[in-house]
Amino acid sequence: MLKLSHISCRVDNLYEVAKQVEEMGFTIEWGGLPGKENNFFIWFGDEAFLEVFCIKRKFAPLVVAMQLVYGTVPAKKWWRWFSAKNMWCDFALEDDNDNMTKIVRKNKKTIVDIESIKKYVKDMGINVAPKGLLLGTRFTMEESFNKERFYKNGVNIIIPSLEERQLVHDIIFAELCRGIITNNSKEQYKKIIYKYCKGKETGVILGCTEIGLLIQQNFMDVPIFDTTQIHAKKIAMYMIE
Secondary structure, three states, rough: OEEEEEEEEEOOOHHHHHHHHHHHOOOOOOOOOOOOOOOOEEEEOOOEEEEEEOOOHHHOOOOHHHHHHOOHHHHHHHHHHOOOEEEEEEEEEEEHHHHHHOEEEEEEEEOOOOOHHHHHHHHHHOOOOOOEEEOOHHHHHHHHHHHHHHOOOOOOEEEEOHHHHHHHHHHHHHHHHHHHOOHHHHHHHHHHHHHHHHOOOOOEEEEEHHHHHOOOHHOOOOOEHHHHHHHHHHHHHHHHH
């Protein structure tokens, strides 16, 4: 059985929020020495707690160090925390029965079997954060303006490898923008899609107007999100309303 461990909230003014919380009658526990605090805790019993924290703007470059030391996933999570503005940004679940925790070996490391935890959470009716493969020009896939928006809305973005990004980019400009549609290019796109998307859990975000000429939902068995169609429908509904 899983239980809630804690919920995290990112704020801009830690001391102002602490004052408001204490005025509401809560007792807080600071997470650092006086004058050097970056967070505080509100405990509910002996185990569950609410963490309120702030991250100063000068620490933004740490995301690079995070990626180099810990990898892409922790770095993305840290950046999501940094980008949050006075809002809930994360929560953690833990197993209340250590004997039921499933441990697996992966890449010579001993880790908790996250897939079994995801299944358990889904069986309880809780939605696990969706994932989306983002396809578009290299600018769209590599810059942060699109990905940050998805992260803020709970969607974990996947981008292809550098070589695959270049292929997707070249087909857009050399073929699709010129009205050239070939089965070979379609198969290359499908190969990339099925490499990263398995089953219904990971969708494909067509982040460029022309990709819809090549990839459509009717011949794909993974969810396709054509941003051209989505925007067109939204505009039409807005005009009607």
